[in-house]
Amino acid sequence: IAPPVRKMTQSTIEAIEDCAINWDSFDYMTLDKAIEYHKKDSMDKQILYKCFDTYAEIGNPKAKYWKAYYISKGWSNLECSEKEKLKLSVQLFKAAADYGEEFPDAQLRYATMVMQGKGVKQDKDEAIKYYLKAAKNGHLV
Template identity: 45%
Template sequence: MPEEFKQLEIEAVHHDPDFRPKISKIFEVLNNCFKKYSQVTSSSSGPNLRGNSRNNSMQKSRPKRADNIDAYALPDLESFKYMTLTDATKQHKLYDKHGKLVGYVKTAYKCFEAYANLGNTGGTANRNQIKAKYYKALYISRGLVPSPPNKDKIIAELYKEVADDEANEFPEVKVRYEDCLCYGNGVEQDVSEALKYYEKAAEDGVKVAMYNIGNMYYNGVGCKKNIEKAKNYIELAVYNGYEAAIRFRNEYKL
C-alpha cells in the first residue's frame, strides 16, 4: 500500500476536524496513488522479470478494474486543480481592497463545466450538477468567462433546468429565466409563460418577482389587466421592503 495513502488514512480520522485533510487534498493523493499503482502494475508485467508465468496466472484470476478516472464517472479533477465545487462558488465574490477581482474564476468555471456535464445519477451527484449549471450560466451571463457560441441559448437552457428543479435550491433563478422569456433572450419570447415563473418565484419570497407581477397585472402585460391583483402583489413587495414597489405604489396611488 502506498505510503501517501497510509498517511492519508491517519490524517482523515484525526480527532480534531481542523487537522483533517480537505476533500481536494484527498482527491489529489488518491489520484497520485492511482497513477503510481497503474505504472507499477504495467511495468511488473515486462519480459525481464522472473516468474512471468506465475504473474500471468495471477493476473488472469484478477477481476477487471477500471484503468482511468473517467471509468468511475468522476469529473476531470486535475483540469481544475482539485478545486471543490463549494470553493468554486466563492471565487467570483473574492475582491481585494481596491475592488479588483482576485478569485480564480477560470479554474472555477472549469469546475462548473465538469460537474455540469456529468450524467444525472441522482442523489448528491444530481445536486452538484444543478449547482454547477446555475453557476456556469451565471459566469457566462456576467461575462466572467469568454462567451461561447449561442451564448443566450445556453444561458436560457441552463437557467430553465435549474428553475424547474424540484429541490428549488436557487429560487431566484426563476426570475433570471423569466427575463429570458420576457425579452426573448435565447428562447422564443413568451410573456405569459414568464408570468408563471414570476408567480412561482414570488411564492418563494423573491421580492423583485412580487413587484414585477404587480406591474404586469397593473399594465395587463402577458395577462388580463387586474388592478386588485396588482395591488396585492405590490403591497406584498412593499411589505418586504422593495424600494421600487414603494415608489410604484405612491406614484399610482395603490
C-alpha cells in the same frame, strides 16, 4: 460458469475517455468552494468556470445555475456566437429553475430572459409563471 469476456472496442474506449474529468484543471475544487471563491472574487473566473462547467456536465443543478450565470456575464471560455451563448444560458437557467424550490434566482433569471426574448422566443405567460415561482420561493421580484 465464468462471465462472458467482452472486448474493448474503439467506441468503448472513446466513451470512457469522454467521461474522464480533468479535475486538475480547477485544482480539485468542490462546487461549494468555487461558489465561495466567486462571492469573495478571489479566484480567476476561468478556473471557476471550469469547475462549474464540470459539475454541470455531470448533472448538478446548482452548477448548471452557476455555469449559466458565468456564460451570461461573458466569463466562460465558450467559442461560439453570442446567440448560442444566450441559448445555452437560458437552457441551463431553466434546468436549475425546474429542479425545485431551491433556486429562486435561477427562476428569476430564466423569467427575465424569457420576458426579453433573450436566447429563447419571448413568452410573457411563461415569464410570469417563473416570476411567480421566484417570488413564492422568497426572491424579491
